[in-house]
Amino acid sequence: MVDLIDLFAGCGGMTTGFVAEGCTPVLSVEFNLPAAATYAANYGEEHTIYGDIQDVAAEQIPDADLVIGGPPCQGFSNLGSKDINDPRNKLWREYLRVVGVANPKVFVIENVDRFMKSSEFQLLLSEVESGALQDYELRYGHLNAADFGVAQRRIRTIVIGSRVGPIELPSPTHARTREAGSALEPWQGTATRIQGLPARPATTKLPDSLSDFFGVRVPGIFKGLDLHVGRNPTQLSLDRYDHVPPGGGRFNIPTELLPRCWREKPTGTTDVMGRMRWDFPSHTIRTEFYKPEKGAYLHPQWDVEGRNRVNRPITHLEAARLQGFPEDYLWCGSKIEIARQIGNAVPVGLAQAIARHVKKHL
Missing domain, CATH: 3.40.50.150 (Vaccinia Virus protein VP39)
Structure with a gap:
C-alpha cells in the first residue's frame, strides 16, 4: 500500500x-x-x-x-x-x-x-x-x-x-x-469525453439538496447529469455564437455584433468566444468556463448549413469530463463554487x- x-x-x-x-x-x-x-x-x-x-x-x-x-x-x-x-x-x-x-x-x-x-x-x-x-x-x-x-x-x-x-x-x-x-x-x-451528452440541458439549476460536512451544511451532493446545467443567453449572445465555427473565435463574428471593446482591439485574445473542436483537445478549462467571453468554451457541435448547431457554452458536467473526472464523481457547492473547483483541479x-x-x- x-x-x-x-x-x-x-x-x-x-x-x-x-x-x-x-x-x-x-x-x-x-x-x-x-x-x-x-x-x-x-x-x-x-x-x-x-x-x-x-x-x-x-x-x-x-x-x-x-x-x-x-x-x-x-x-x-x-x-x-x-x-x-x-x-x-x-x-x-x-x-x-x-x-x-x-x-x-x-x-x-x-x-x-x-x-x-x-x-x-x-x-x-x-x-x-x-x-x-x-x-x-x-x-x-x-x-x-x-x-x-x-x-x-x-x-x-x-x-x-x-x-x-x-x-x-x-x-x-x-x-x-x-x-x-x-x-x-x-x-x-473533446468527442472522447463529451460526445453523446444531451445537446440541450434540461435545466439551468442544480437540484435542491443539502448535506452536512465538517458540521456545516453545504449544497449537494450532486453527480452525473445533475451537473449538466445550461444558461439563458441573450439573443445577441446566441447570434454571436451562431457565427463561430469549430476552432474559430471572435474574429468570425460580424463587426455589427461585436461589443465596442472587441471592435477596437483588432489583435490578441484570440480564444475569446472560441468554439471547441470534436477532433482536438480543448483549451485550458478555467474557473469561468461557462462564459464564452472568457475563452474557447462554446460546445463543439456546429455545421455549415446551420441545421445542427449547439450554441451554448459547455456545462459543468462537460467541463468536469474534460478534466478527466469520472462520471460518478460527487460534487458539493453552488454552481459558481463547483465551477471554481473544476477549473482549479x-x-x-x-x-x-x-x-x-x-x-x-x-
Whole structure:
C-alpha cells in the first residue's frame, strides 16, 4: 500500500489520479469549504481536514510514502532576499513543514506554467541546496495534459522531489500528430469525453439538496447529469455564437455584433468566444468556463448549413469530463463554487500518469 497526503487538495483531482494507481489517501488538507466537502464526499471525511494548513498540528500528520499538492504562489512577487520566513511564503513553509514531518519518499508539486520563473521556485531550489529538502533530489519541467491522454491542452509545472534516487518527469504517451513508427497515441479530441451528452440541458439549476460536512451544511451532493446545467443567453449572445465555427473565435463574428471593446482591439485574445473542436483537445478549462467571453468554451457541435448547431457554452458536467473526472464523481457547492473547483483541479489523467510513473520508483 502506498500512503498519500494531499495538501491544498481542492476537490480532489490530483488524489483521483493517484488513487486510480493504487494509492491510499491518509490525510488531505483544504481551506475552501465546498472543495473540502467535495473531497470528503468522494474520499471520506475522517482523514480530510477542512481548515488552514497552519493549524494542522504535527501530531495530525501521519507518515506517508507520497506528499502531493500545489501550494499557492503569492502573486509571483519579487521577494528580495528570498527569505523562507517571509510571511508571504507561509503556505510554502507549511508545505515544507508537512514534508519534514511525514518524511515521504517522494513529493510532487504542481503549479502554473510560469511557476519556474517565480521567486517561490527559487526559494524551493534553495531549500534543496541548504535547507529543509537537503535529502531530496529535484526534477522539474512543464507537462502538457494533452500529452498524457487528457482531452485538454493544459500546461503545468511539475516538480518531483525524491530521496530514493532521482525521478525524471514521465514521458508523453500521446502527441499532436502521430508519426510513422511512433509508439505515441494521437491527442484525444473533446468527442472522447463529451460526445453523446444531451445537446440541450434540461435545466439551468442544480437540484435542491443539502448535506452536512465538517458540521456545516453545504449544497449537494450532486453527480452525473445533475451537473449538466445550461444558461439563458441573450439573443445577441446566441447570434454571436451562431457565427463561430469549430476552432474559430471572435474574429468570425460580424463587426455589427461585436461589443465596442472587441471592435477596437483588432489583435490578441484570440480564444475569446472560441468554439471547441470534436477532433482536438480543448483549451485550458478555467474557473469561468461557462462564459464564452472568457475563452474557447462554446460546445463543439456546429455545421455549415446551420441545421445542427449547439450554441451554448459547455456545462459543468462537460467541463468536469474534460478534466478527466469520472462520471460518478460527487460534487458539493453552488454552481459558481463547483465551477471554481473544476477549473482549479489538476487534470485527472495527468495526475494518474505522474502517479504511475512515480510508483515504479517506490
